[in-house]
Amino acid sequence: MKAPKDKLFGLLLREEGFVEDRDKTPAALKLRRSREMIARHLGQVGKSGNLDLIVATEKAILQNDLDRYANSAAMKTSLTTALTELATTERHIEIVNDPAAYRLIDESHSLPKNRKGGLPRDEARQFFASHAARLLNQDKSRLDPEEKRIIDLRKQNMRIAEKLYAVRQSKTLGIDPERAKRRGKSGTFGLEI
Template identity: 35%
Template structure:
């Protein structure tokens, strides 16, 4: 038997919750948080301009570690962040390897044609970029302020810039440039 007035009760609860949410969003802390985001966005934009895959990976590692500390009580977030950190470490290894042309050329021969894109190996670095970009895209679908979403978009732009530079490094290491 359905409880009479259940929809009315839900309406009252949602109205109360929404009102409290609005108060939370306008708290002094929330306002200060929103004010601080443009400076963070500017720093992320500077990282993109650095054209340095090393710096961009370091920034993502720092950000992921911060997210892990912030969301440590959320099993869903932890189970998403930990694999990203593992992939990031593997990507760092590929970044080191691509700088040794001889070693990278030998390693590249181990990739089948299916694991190449545009003649370049889809190695740990490029796989990290693809999966982490997808993770950020999924986060953009969630609820967040415009400023928070702008930071997520900028992080995606940074990853694209790092990937482009890395592909140039791959071409150079493989003598395709």
């Protein structure tokens, strides 16, 4: 009888062979091409510089994953949470365009821990950061290279979205983005980055 370690090694080696065989099938090749097209699209969305488009694209991906691929309670919960946070982010994107309304948010985020780059670390900015972390956790699991590329692009798009949102915050509050960064670094106004 083989030792448990030797048996497991044999089973894992056998699995690897089946994965390699599966990846050579016509369906697997079509799937790979489809994912490459999704990745190209995500790259174009990020390069567009369009905050609303980036957020809408991420929302569509999250909803698709929830509707078609959520196969555990933890996955359903995570996707539902992400969609709830994204809905709040969409509301903040609308509010940030209204200087009078957004000043209230600015004032309610006055503590240093609630500021980043001299600007409010509001729920939208919290979403961009937490969702990037959520995507990073997905990247740590066993995925195909094409799936990992898609996740990398989604993380990149969240970083782009956060920067675009910060520019809107600066504009709405009448703060030069470079001045806001300096304020945050110097601590002159009790703010942090």
